[in-house]
Amino acid sequence: KAGVTQTPRYLIKTRGQQVTLSCSPISGHRSVSWYQQTPGQGLQFLFEYFSETQRNKGNFPGRFSGRQFSNSRSEMNVSTLELGDSALYLCASSPRGVGSTGELFFGEGSRLTVL
Amino acid sequence: GIQVEQSPPDLILQEGANSTLRCNFSDSVNNLQWFHQNPWGQLINLFYIPSGTKQNGRLSATTVATERYSLLYISSSQTTDSGVYFCAVVFVTDSWGKLQFGAGTQVVVTP
Numbered sequence: 001k002a003g004v005t006q007t008p009r010y011l012i013k014t015r016g017q018q019v020t021l022s023c024s025p026i027s028g029h030r031s032v033s034w035y036q037q038t039p040g041q042g043l044q045f046l047f048e049y050f051s052e053t054q055r056n057k058g059n060f061p062g063r064f065s066g067r068q069f070s071n072s073r074s075e076m077n078v079s080t081l082e083l084g085d086s087a088l089y090l091c092a093s094s095p096r097g098v099g100s101t102g103e104l105f106f107g108e109g110s111r112l113t114v115l
Numbered sequence: 116g117i118q119v120e121q122s123p124p125d126l127i128l129q130e131g132a133n134s135t136l137r138c139n140f141s142d143s144v145n146n147l148q149w150f151h152q153n154p155w156g157q158l159i160n161l162f163y164i165p166s167g168t169k170q171n172g173r174l175s176a177t178t179v180a181t182e183r184y185s186l187l188y189i190s191s192s193q194t195t196d197s198g199v200y201f202c203a204v205v206f207v208t209d210s211w212g213k214l215q216f217g218a219g220t221q222v223v224v225t226p
Contacts, residue, residue, distance in 0.1 A: 033214065037156075043201065043216035056211040088156050092214070098205055099145060099212020106150070106158040 002027065004093045004107035012113045018079040021110045025072050025093030029105075031055075032074035033098050034066060037088040037109075046089075049074050050097050078112075086114045117142045117206045121217035128192045128224045136187040136220045138202035145205040145212060147178055149187050152199045152219070161187070161200075192224045 005024040013019050025032050033048040045058040049068035066076040072093075078085055088111050092104040118141040128134055138147070146165040150158040162169050162176040164185065169176055173192075178185040189196055199219040205212045 035214070035216075042218050043203075045213050045215070048211065048213075056208065056213055058213070090156070090158065092158075097212065098214050099207050099210075102146070103148060103160055103163040104203075104214065105160065109156040111156065 004091060004105055006089075006091055006107035006110050008110060009108065010111045010113075012115060013081050014115050015081055015083060017081050018077060019081060019112060020075050020077045021089055021091075021112075023074045023076075023091035023093075023107060025074070025091075026105055029093040029095050030072055031094045031097040032068060032072065033092045033094075033104070034074070034076050035090045035092070036060075037090060038084075038086070043090070046076065048098050055097065055099075081114045083114050086112060088112075116208070116213070117144065117204060117215050119202065119204055119215050119217040121200075121202060121220050123220060124218065125221045126223070128189075128196075128222065130192060130194060130224055130226050132192050132224075133188070133190045134192060134222070136189070136200055136222075138185040138187070138204075138217055140183050140185075140204050140215075142183070142206060144180070145207060147185055147202060147204045149176055149185070150201045150203065152201060154198065158201065189222070192222075194224045194226055197222055197224045 034046040047057045068074040149161040166180045203216045
């Protein structure tokens, strides 16, 4: 069974640009949640999508957005990039969602550097 | 929101030693997981343990939900155990769940 796949693995952008990251969950999983990891703030919840609907959102500005497609693949977008957006972005997949019982499974992450 | 505190923040062990990592949380949680972050950044599932005790090889974990803490035990540590260990809890807000991570314990196992 394939795991959670995130693309791209590494990318470099400049301030003001936008970026789109992709996450393909484990087959049959309907929930994808996103997280930002930085040295200063640690791991923080961004948002969760379940069956194409956003269920919950963390404390991030509107520049951070996401969506989920009918095949459960999810994308997150960050517009007007700032230096502080440099981070490891992780996504997790689960069959019934973050609030349900059961494990979450993480991808390898997308490492974004903003210059 | 819920507070998740991990201790100690750093741990240096000699190969073969045993250790205990602790995770305290401030409110009732739906579930709790322990992860090991590998050098490439991926979070590797160690235990899904909302309550009770589980063992997997040299690792074991115990969660006492009524007292709001979980422990991760590493026995006979090996250099491959080095890395950051995170506990993460799920709590429900506005009918849906959020995953809250602790700050992690950085473990270094020396030969």
